[in-house]
Amino acid sequence: MQPTSLAFQAKATGALADANLQKALGGIKTGWQRGRILAAERLPEFEQLRDQARDIKNHALEHLDFYLEAFEARVLDAGGHVHWARDAAEARAIIQGICQDVNARTVTKSKSMIAEEIGLNDHLEAAGITPVETDLGEYIIQLRKEPPSHLVGPAVHLTKDQVADLFAETHHLPRTDDPAELVGQARTVLRQKYLAADVGITGANFLIAETGSAITVTNEGNAELTQGLPRVHVVIASLEKVIPSMEDAFTLLRVLARSATGQEFSTYTTVMTGPKRPDDHDGPEQFHVVLLDNGRTRMIGSKFQDMLRCIRCGACMNNCPVYLAAGGHAYGWVYVGPMGSVLTPQFVGIDQAHTLPNASTFCGRCEEVCPVRIPLPNLMRHWRDEQFKRQLVPATYRYGLNVWGFVAKRPALYRMATRIAMGLLGAVGKKRGKFASLPLAKGWTASRDLPAPQGGTFMQQWKQRQGTRH
Amino acid sequence: MSSAESSSPARPRVGLFVTCLVDLFRPSVGFASVKLLEDAGCIVEVPDAQTCCGQPAFNSGDRATTEALVRGLLDAFEGYDYVVAPSGSCAGMLRAHVPDLFENDPATAARAREFAGRCHELVSFLVDVMRVDKVTASLERTATYHDSCSGLRELKVKRQPRRLLAGVEKLTLVEMAEPEVCCGFGGTFCVKYPQVSTRMVENKVQDAAATGAELLLAGDLGCLMNMAGKLERQGSPIEVRHVAEVLAGDLSAPPIGRPAGT
Numbered sequence: 117m118q119p120t121s122l123a124f125q126a127k128a129t130g131a132l133a134d135a136n137l138q139k140a141l142g143g144i145k146t147g148w149q150r151g152r153i154l155a156a157e158r159l160p161e162f163e164q165l166r167d168q169a170r171d172i173k174n175h176a177l178e179h180l181d182f183y184l185e186a187f188e189a190r191v192l193d194a195g196g197h198v199h200w201a202r203d204a205a206e207a208r209a210i211i212q213g214i215c216q217d218v219n220a221r222t223v224t225k226s227k228s229m230i231a232e233e234i235g236l237n238d239h240l241e242a243a244g245i246t247p248v249e250t251d252l253g254e255y256i257i258q259l260r261k262e263p264p265s266h267l268v269g270p271a272v273h274l275t276k277d278q279v280a281d282l283f284a285e286t287h288h289l290p291r292t293d294d295p296a297e298l299v300g301q302a303r304t305v306l307r308q309k310y311l312a313a314d315v316g317i318t319g320a321n322f323l324i325a326e327t328g329s330a331i332t333v334t335n336e337g338n339a340e341l342t343q344g345l346p347r348v349h350v351v352i353a354s355l356e357k358v359i360p361s362m363e364d365a366f367t368l369l370r371v372l373a374r375s376a377t378g379q380e381f382s383t384y385t386t387v388m389t390g391p392k393r394p395d396d397h398d399g400p401e402q403f404h405v406v407l408l409d410n411g412r413t414r415m416i417g418s419k420f421q422d423m424l425r426c427i428r429c430g431a432c433m434n435n436c437p438v439y440l441a442a443g444g445h446a447y448g449w450v451y452v453g454p455m456g457s458v459l460t461p462q463f464v465g466i467d468q469a470h471t472l473p474n475a476s477t478f479c480g481r482c483e484e485v486c487p488v489r490i491p492l493p494n495l496m497r498h499w500r501d502e503q504f505k506r507q508l509v510p511a512t513y514r515y516g517l518n519v520w521g522f523v524a525k526r527p528a529l530y531r532m533a534t535r536i537a538m539g540l541l542g543a544v545g546k547k548r549g550k551f552a553s554l555p556l557a558k559g560w561t562a563s564r565d566l567p568a569p570q571g572g573t574f575m576q577q578w579k580q581r582q583g584t585r586h
Numbered sequence: 587m588s589s590a591e592s593s594s595p596a597r598p599r600v601g602l603f604v605t606c607l608v609d610l611f612r613p614s615v616g617f618a619s620v621k622l623l624e625d626a627g628c629i630v631e632v633p634d635a636q637t638c639c640g641q642p643a644f645n646s647g648d649r650a651t652t653e654a655l656v657r658g659l660l661d662a663f664e665g666y667d668y669v670v671a672p673s674g675s676c677a678g679m680l681r682a683h684v685p686d687l688f689e690n691d692p693a694t695a696a697r698a699r700e701f702a703g704r705c706h707e708l709v710s711f712l713v714d715v716m717r718v719d720k721v722t723a724s725l726e727r728t729a730t731y732h733d734s735c736s737g738l739r740e741l742k743v744k745r746q747p748r749r750l751l752a753g754v755e756k757l758t759l760v761e762m763a764e765p766e767v768c769c770g771f772g773g774t775f776c777v778k779y780p781q782v783s784t785r786m787v788e789n790k791v792q793d794a795a796a797t798g799a800e801l802l803l804a805g806d807l808g809c810l811m812n813m814a815g816k817l818e819r820q821g822s823p824i825e826v827r828h829v830a831e832v833l834a835g836d837l838s839a840p841p842i843g844r845p846a847g848t
Contacts, residue, residue, distance in 0.1 A: 129781045437768050441785045475779060477772025477786075478645065480739035497645060504647030513774075517643065521651035524606075524637045525658065531634075538610050549845035550818050559777035563784040564815035567611065567843035574604050574613035578632050 117235055117263060121448035121460055121469040128442035128475075137443050140275050148268075148434045151378020152485065159374065169371045170488045172364045173425035176356075180416065183325040183358045184407070190328025194390025196403035204234035207408045211236060211317070211350055212243050214404055218348055220245055220314035224306075226332065226339040227251035228319025229428060230352045230408055232264060232450045233463070236317070247317075248309045250338040252302055259286050265444030265452060267430040268376050273443050306338070316342040316400065318388070320353035321427065322368060323405070326361045329389040330405065333372065333382035340386050349400035351388065354408045356424040362387075368427060371487040376429040411462060419498045423458050425488040432482035432492060438475055447472060454482035458495040466499060470508045473499035535576055542571025600628040601666035603659075603705075605676045606638045607807035608828075614839035615807065618830040619672040619708050626716040628668075635662040639671070641679040645773055653687055657694065660701050668715070669705045672830050673806050674737015675773075677707035682740040707737055708830060709805055713746040723835030724755035730799035731759060731829065732790065732813065733766045734806035747805060747829050754832060762793045771812040787816045795824060803829045814842040 120127070131137055156162045176183055188198045201207035207230075215223060223240065225231060225247055237247045237258070249258040253271040257264060259282055264270030271279070276293055284291035287301050318339050320330035330351045332339040343349045359365060373379040392399030415421055433439040433453025444452035449469070451459045457472035473496035482492040503509055509517075523530050545551055545568025553561045560566055600623050608615045616632075623630045640655035659680070663669045671677045684702045688695035712718040731751065737743035751759050770776060770786025777783075791813055794802045802817070802824050804810050814826035825841035840848045 125779060125781075128779065132781055132785055437770070437786050437789075438779075438782055441782045474775070475782070477735065477768050477770065477775045477783075479735035479768035479772070481735075481766075481768070484739055497647070500645065500647035501649060502647070504649075509646065513646075513778075517646055517648060517651070521643060521648065521654075525651070525654050527635045527637050527658070527662075530637045534610055546846050549840060549848070550815070550843045552819075557777075559780040560815070562780060563819065564787065564812065565818040565843055567811045567814050567818070569611040570613055570839060572613065574609040574616035575632070575634070577613050578616070 117232070117450055119449045119460065119464040119468045121464065121472050123448060124442070124446050124471040124475055127446035127448065131443045131446050132441060134443075136275050136278060137273055140273050141440050141443055144272065144434050144440060148377050148430070152375055152431060152434065153378075155374035155378040155380065158380075162371070162374065165367065165371050166487050166489060169368050169427070170425060172359055172367060173427070173488050176359045176364075177416065177421060177424050180355065180358065183360055184355060186325040187323050187328055187358050190325070191390070191403070191405055192328075194328050194403070195393075196328065196390045196405060199404060199406045201406055201408045201410075203410050204408075207234045207352065207406055207410075208236060208239045210406050211352065212239065212245070214348065214350055214402075215240065215245050215315050216243070218314055218402075220348070222246040222248060222309065222313050223315040223317055224248050224250050224310055224313040224342045224346065225254070225316075226318045226334060226342040227254050227270065228317065228352055229264075229267065229450065230319055230354050231317065233354075233410065234352075234408065236352070248306070248313065250306050250310070250336075250342055251334065252299065252336060255302055255306065256282065263445070263450060266433060267428050267452075267455070269430070273445065310341045310345045313346045315348040315350060316344075316346040317350045317352060318343050320351050320357050321372070322365045323353055323358040324360075324362055324365055325358055327389055329362070329387050331365055331369075332386045332388070333369065333384065334386070335379075335383040337384045340384065343386070343388050343400065344398055347400060348402040349388065349391070349404070351403075351405045352408065353405065354410065355412050372427055372429050375431040375485065375487040415462065420458065420462060420495060422490050423455070423462075423495055425490055426455055426459075427488060429487055431485040431487065435481045435485045437479065437481070438477070442475070454492045454496070455490075458492060458499070461499050461502075466502050466506065467508055470499070470503040473497070473503070531573075531575060534573055538569045538573050539571065542569045545569065546571050596627070598628050598667035599665075600630050600668045600670050601663045602630055602632045603636055603639070603663070603669050603671040603676065603680070604632065605671050605673045605807070607811070608672055611811065612807055612828065612839070612842065614836070615672050615828040615830050618828070618834035618836050619670070621834045621836065622708065622712060622721070622830060623670060625721070626712055626718050628716070631666070633662040639676040639679040641676065641683075642773060644679065644683060649687070656684055656687055656698065660694070660697050663701065663704075666704065668711065669701070670708055670711050671705070672708040672828065673808075674707045674734045674741055674743050675806050675808060677705055678736035678740035680705035707741050707743055707805065709750060709833070710737075710741060710743045710746045713749060718750065720753035721750055721833045721835070723833055724757075725832060725835070725837070726756040727801045728758045728760055728797075728799045729801040729803050729832070730762050730794050730797045731765060732762070732769060732794065732802065732804040732809060734804050734809045735768050737805055738766060743805065747803075750833050751803070751829070757832070760797045760799050762797050764793055767793075769809045769812050771808045773808065776812060783812075784816075787812050791816050791820070791822070791824075795822065800825060801832075802826045803832060805829050810842050818843040
């Protein structure tokens with residue numbers, strides 16, 4: 117996917133004027149945001165679980181090579197295959213190869229952010245293979261030819277009415293806005309696709325080193341049908357998804373659903389280990405795991421290592437006032453919200469995405485709700501350091517910062533300059549108490565008044581007062 | 587003001603870090619801070635060599651300027667028992683971020699960590715360090731309090747202002763639905779992304795107005811100027827003030843954004 121993150125400002129402005137989008141985003145506050153608070157309140161050990169979740173991921177990252185090799189060995193023991201992909205192109209080629217080996221015409225997919233990251237659907241289509249998204253949200257955005265706007269709810273930017281219109285047009289059925297009927301329509305379409313598919317591709321929430329298993333969670337059960345019905349099952353996952361044990365997975369699962377949607381557990385938790393064994397009634401004949409690096413090993417040992425703890429719950433965006441105003445598409449790439457503002461520059465380059473780590477007030481709510489306690493504002497600030505170092509800060513802003521810095525480093529000069537400036541501003545503004553417009557301050561005064569200074573700096577008045585005290 | 591026993595010196599020497607916004611825009615908050623600190627038993631001094639905490643440079647990725655400014659503060663506030671600022675944002679910079687500076691200069695880093703440990707936000711300092719449990723102020727108003735982000739999340743300033751406001755005679759405090767949601771100021775964010783910032787402050791003042799409060803309070807002048815600027819543009823009757831002014835019982839200055847004599 118071609119990044120358009122540099123257009124954040126324009127896209128966010130458009131988003132603010134989009135009534136449907138604003139209505140859809142409003143639902144996140146009353147739904148998932150509220151749900152998380154209630155779920156956390158119901159679980160006395162929630163905060164301790166977050167610490168454990170953080171520690172499990174940290175441990176796995178510190179010993180990533182060990183756990184990845186252990187995972188690979190267990191997958192091979194179970195009769196599966198492991199493919200290592202250094203970058204997106206390698207991962208796409210590996211998956212295309214697996215599909216072509218079995219002459220696949222269609223593949224079903226359950227939701228995978230890694231598939232989005234590597235642009236898998238477009239690649240398969242170009243190779244004459246039809247990918248079918250089976251997660252309801254992914255199915256909707258595939259029909260609309262859109263990227264996801266949220267980690268957990270890829271179509272969260274749409275209202276029910278918009279989906280009703282889309283389905284009426286696509287399914288050639290009378291329009292309905294009844295949610296159960298809409299789901300029923302999608303299900304009818306997808307059932308046929310599951311049975312016809314040659315290959316099923318799923319993501320993985322966790323990879324378990326001790327068993328060689330991949331775990332997915334869904335609320336629709338589509339991962340089971342995707343992995344179990346076709347002859348070939350491909351898991352596409354990034355390296356940092358590996359954790360030591362099944363017990364660790366269940367600790368992480370306890371914070372995952374609560375943080376994401378407020379559920380105690382996702383409706384379906386699917387554990388997938390190897391291909392069908394001789395005595396099994398069903399399951400795929402081939403089991404492949406594609407392990408994607410795509411720059412992640414470079415993050416190990418860097419200032420961004422903490423980001424690899426992310427378990428993709430979406431709590432940071434559900435609680436981000438900027439995301440809730442701008443929506444996911446404004447972020448211009450696969451990952452959105454605060455976690456996207458840290459990850460996107462990693463994947464597409466800071467020169468293509470420096471708008472994102474700046475699209476934050478550093479209010480800190482993302483860090484406050486992150487189940488694995490990723491210090492997201494600090495990581496965004498590291499990107500701002502990088503942006504500054506590489507001189508990607510706009511010239512006017514940089515110039516202003518330099519002038520201000522020069523003066524602020526010289527207290528005597530600062531005292532004099534501020535005394536004069538505030539004297540002038542105060543004299544002009546005192547009578548009205550505010551400015552409705554001011555040169556160089558349009559960003560502020562277009563929508564709000566600028567309170568005027570009281571006149572005379574504190575330091576100046578303090579000195580005068582000290583003079584009279586002694 | 588009654589002040590209980592504390593482990594700090596009987597009359598600690600406090601260096602007031604005025605903060606640039608208070609210095610330039612609202613000196614009355616500085617004087618209210620001095621009064622509150624002196625009433626709590628502190629000896630207050632205002633070092634002349636202070637300018638800015640460095641946060642604008644820090645959040646813009648300019649580490650060199652940040653460190654140069656913080657070096658100035660280390661010298662200016664050398665020897666004070668405490669450094670107190672009427673801002674959770676500036677105090678958050680000094681207390682939570684300064685210890686991470688000077689990666690390549692261990693000697694200064696050690697000084698910075700020691701300095702950071704002495705830095706406090708005004709209201710939490712009064713309650714947590716000086717053990718102030720009541721101020722002598724009276725105000726017949728209904729007020730609502732916005733939790734500024736840095737104070738709330740970096741310094742855990744939440745119950746302290748409410749506790750002291752509860753002791754202001756005749757003052758009624760009503761909570762807005764989401765006092766912990768950002769007002770959209772965010773330093774340079776408000777001019778880098780003015781449209782998103784505007785939506786955030788619209789939501790915030792709507793939340794405040796829904797309480798029916800006559801007075802909107804917070805502990806950070808940046809947030810206060812943002813919220814007051816929006817309310818003034820809307821022609822709202824809600825008055826906006828720094829919490830220190832109310833706690834000090836000195837409302838002689840007009841509310842933020844209002845003309846003199848109001």
